[in-house]
Amino acid sequence: MIRSLTPALALLVATAALAADPPKPATPASVLERAPAGDWAPVPLDHLMVMELAGGGRVAILLAPEFAPGHVGNIEAMAKAHWYDGLWIDRVQDGYVTQWGDPDDKKPLPPGAVEKLPAEYERPVAGLAFKALPYRDTFAPQVGLVGPWPVARDGATAWLTHCYGMVGVGRSNSPDNGNGMELYTIIAQPARQLDRNITVVGRVLWGMEHLTALPRGQGAMGFYDAKVKMLPIVRVTMANELPASDRPHLEMLRSDSASFDAWVHIKANRKDDFYVRPAGAIDLCSALPPVREIK
Amino acid sequence: MIRSLTPALALLVATAALAADPPKPATPASVLERAPAGDWAPVPLDHLMVMELAGGGRVAILLAPEFAPGHVGNIEAMAKAHWYDGLWIDRVQDGYVTQWGDPDDKKPLPPGAVEKLPAEYERPVAGLAFKALPYRDTFAPQVGLVGPWPVARDGATAWLTHCYGMVGVGRSNSPDNGNGMELYTIIAQPARQLDRNITVVGRVLWGMEHLTALPRGQGAMGFYDAKVKMLPIVRVTMANELPASDRPHLEMLRSDSASFDAWVHIKANRKDDFYVRPAGAIDLCSALPPVREIK
Incomplete structure (x- = not known):
């Protein structure tokens, strides 16, 4: 850990030094x-979701139809219908997750989105360009990358992993009632025990600090104990529906x-x-x- | 991820249900x-440090003299001399660390504390009651607990690991100039690449949210780019020097x-x-x- 900025800047300067230096x-x-x-x-715009928060924070989330086509389709239908607009960040549990959506779990879904979806916890490796990392993993026989995604695999099956910034679909105890009404992201250490227990749908690519630097919820499991404490969601839009000047260029x-x-x-x-x-x-x-x- | 609070409470209630239920x-x-x-x-008070922040946040940090006796001695001398009082949280880098101390790196140290200390990156396993976890680790042949501490080992050598909430001693590029003038804690995923490159001295046991829910620094590497943006440290005290009514009971x-x-x-x-x-x-x-x- 660099003790102060000065030596760090010195290091950055040194890295960019002239070829004449060693x-x-x-x-x-x-x-x-x-x-x-x-x-x-370039990050493709067609599966990039942009969440604008009260106070001006903008969060860009890349969705993963390769791994969760049903849930991604639902979430995109909800975003296109502006279903998330006016809802809230309703949970920030320190060391674990930030979650957003409808805290009352009762806002009707728009046409094109459904209440219940079959779990999409894993998929066949076949058809994926899996690039293995050559290091041991605690949870899976092998881990690596598939395009932009962190993936674990076990024989012929692959699944997205709960790394910092990855986004999943909240559900109750029934595996088939996650639909996108509540989404969450991991804000601390990986929560790999959730892998293959929840449908993972994407990753926060930009603006993560708008989801991590929030007051922690004081209710059970980090839920806010009053709506007035929740941060409002101004708008959630698919990036390709934004005016060109307003799209993230990542x-x-x-x-x-x-x-x-x-x-x-x-x-x-x-x-x-x-x-x-x-x-x-x-x-x-x-x-x-x-x-x-x-x- | 629980979708809303209601089913979670139902689960808690069910867990505490009467023996007559299945x-x-x-x-x-x-x-x-x-x-x-x-x-x-009980968490012993003699190596428990309490940091009080502007705005009322209280953070309790347990120090690890078993692993870093020199650095812990230095930090405790500085805390007892109230050296940290009036300094700042000067760095919050999203996904990585929160750091505090003297951003100018020039406040004179009090009697009993020294400017340079030999690195304490590892120690012999001998003398430690090492309890292995029976799972693979990416970085070390074996990991486990030693009393309250997360520890990795490699043959006869053991070291503290950079988990969420663990506290280390900032240094510049020279391994022997960490002294406690800048301390940091991991606020996101583990930073295990720092293991054995920095002296780790303890763990935030309580009040971690006062170090994680802070605005991220906008300067290079998450340093705040102006002192007015830094959160002041009101006071740092060893717990056993606080009035009894004011001590953390953990x-x-x-x-x-x-x-x-x-x-x-x-x-x-x-x-x-x-x-x-x-x-x-x-x-x-x-x-x-x-x-x-x-x-």
Whole structure:
């Protein structure tokens, strides 16, 4: 942990130093800076959802129809119908989740969305370009990336994992009543015990701090104990329905690129000045493809 | 993820139902409720540090002299001299750390504290009652608990791990200039790549939300870009120097107790109504001994 900003800036400057200086070991940041443009891919707008919060926070969530087509279809129908507008962030449980939607669980769904959907906890590996990480995982025989997604697999079955920023569909005790009326994201350590118990539908790509830096709910399990304490959702829109000037312009490092491989390798084997002992490994949730905003 | 509070309360009620009902599977919460008093241990006051923040937040941090005697001694000397009083939380980087201390890095240390300390990144396993967790870890051959602490080991060497809420000592690029002038805690997923690269000194046992629900710093690496944006530290005190009425009264589940074993086992193998597929494993950072406040 850098003790203050000054040495950190010195390090950043050193990393960008002239070729005449002795070469500095690569850092995750320097790998990203040097990545060719083609190793970044624009985040597609058709499955990108934008949530605008009271106070001006904007959150961009990429949805995963490859893993949860039914739930993603439902959520997109709800977003297109502006079903989420005027609802709330109703739960912030420290160390666990931020959740939003209809706290009363009774707002009627719009045409095109249904109350009950079969669980989409896992899918066949077949048809997926699975790129394995070469490190042990506590929960699954193998983990890796499928396009932008952190994925665990077990033989022929694959599933999305509960990493920081991943978004899932709240449900009650019945596995088939998650429909998108309540969504949540992981705001602390991964909650991998939820994997294959909940339908995971996406990842917060931008604006995560608007969901983490919130007062914690004082009710049971971090629910807010009064509606007046909840942060209102102004509007949820699919990005491609926003005016062009209002759309997020995000790029994500392609997980099938050489730069991604280098970035993962350097994260697992830090040799820049600060580090005295490279970890020799990286966990799946620390290997989510980096995202940048194009201004 | 529970969709709303109502079914969750129903579940809590069901868990406490009369013996005449069919028995409900245990939950982590029910294991804690049933734990005999002797499986809980009072958190000792002599190495408990209390940080009071502007706005009324109180944070209790247990220090680990078993792992970092030099740094803990320094920090305790600084706390006893009220060195931290009037300083700031100067960095909140989303997804990573909250950091506090002297952003200018120049406040003179009090008598009994020194500027440079040898790194305390690891120690011999000998002399530690190491209790292994029976699950794979991505970073170390074996992980487990030593008293209240999450520990990784590699043969004869053991070290504290960067889990959510663990506290470390900021340093610059030189391994021997961490002294406690800047401390940080992990506010998101574990940062295990820092293990054995930084001296870890303790864990936030209470009041973590006062360090997580803060505006993120807008400067490089989440440092606040102006002092006026930093949250002031009113006072940092060792708990046993506080008036008795003002001391935190905390208990922690003993990691050498049968209740702890049951709690870990149930967390790794949830069979209560919500879960359809137990994970079959738990990661070290999800197995930090639970803490409760005695009112």
